[in-house]
Amino acid sequence: MTRVVRGRPGRALRVVVAALAGCGAGVALYGLSQVNSGYAFAIGGAVLGVFVVLGLDLYRRTARLTEVRITVPQLSELTFVVNNDAQQVAWQLFVETVTRTSTQQLRDDEGRIRESLTSLYGLFATTREILKASRPSTGAEGLTVESLAVTLLNREIRPFLSKWHPDLGEFEKTAPELPESAWPRAAECRADLRRVQANTREYVLAFARLAGVENPQIMLGA
Template sequence: MVMRALLAGIVGGVIGIAAYSISQTGGQPLSVAVGCLIGVAVVLGGELYRRSAQLTEVRLVVLGSEMSFKTKTDMRHAAQRMFFQAATRVATRPLEDGHGNLREALTSLKTLFDLYREPLESEGTPLPPANGNSVYELALHILNFELAPFLTKWHPRLKAFEESDRGQDESEWSENSVFREELRALQERLRPYLIGLGEIAGIPDPASHLRRSARVSPPASATVPDQPSSPATPE
């Protein structure tokens, strides 16, 4: 915004000087020279404006359609909040076979669903921009096409297992492996959305925050040193 205002001031000043000079002299050579200067100023100003616009615009392809986002301050804040809300949950963190709790995973996804939906229903949500897309449209895609279908399918199935086989471990659920497989597929589909949110927020290399952390090998069991033998009891 500051750059654009400065640019407008410079171009306006050049045009003002040119108009004044022409009105004072009326000479043809000066008029031609000033006209050239105005043309150069307009062309350079347009180029600088175009580059400035490119630096504050992010384009994403979502469900086969291109979306364009003007990264204003309020939109960047919203995108940053949504990025970190997902980056710290099972929506992006791996749930290895034989590890983790399926009920907790579903609860985490439901919490993310509620966090994303809340600003969409809030009266304080900014109106959509006149040009381009809103970051909340991206949230709507995530809710309607990714999180909602997964939760609608798996919440009642896991609940039915929990109620019919009380006390049974989740590992014995017949759909355990299918749930985990579909969760991994969901995470892969969410990844481009979240990287896009990171780019809108201006986070450097947002994909690096979504990479699987290297598993830390458990420390080797400490070896208990041999205890010194008790001194012989004198007879």
């Protein structure tokens, strides 16, 4: 279950950014008043340009705040406050998770467990790369898009892979001529896989809400 509360565009934040930029520019221009006028205008223009760029960058990263309340498996309702950068990270995570076969439920008579395990490994690695490349964000009580992604990896995907990858690998090694359905633990693994897939889909929907995606259930085939 996900609820979104929009509309905290940050007028006060824009005022603060403008005030800080103006204050810094004023201090810089006052210092320049002590310099020969021949260089003052050139240097003053450069300093003012720097303040404008920094102010715009700060506004881009912090403005348009959106408050999102999310409930995911084994977690209570959480409240996130995301900005443009956080929404972009959430969008990347959503795209990666929604396009994986690991999020699609398999019946006992379809698909291969190995394919799903490989997909989960790929999702784990790709998520880590997205988090490493993104700029750390901040949120209320430490709740960020990144923390939600790490929770998905450590609470759902890592334990499942650690449990089943060695067992399936051992079967494939000792009986390479047998089909996967002959693995004695195939039914047990598929049942556990369905549980992880169901939980992962909830995280996918959470990433979609944080990114501002409308009707993400359609993309999931739900």
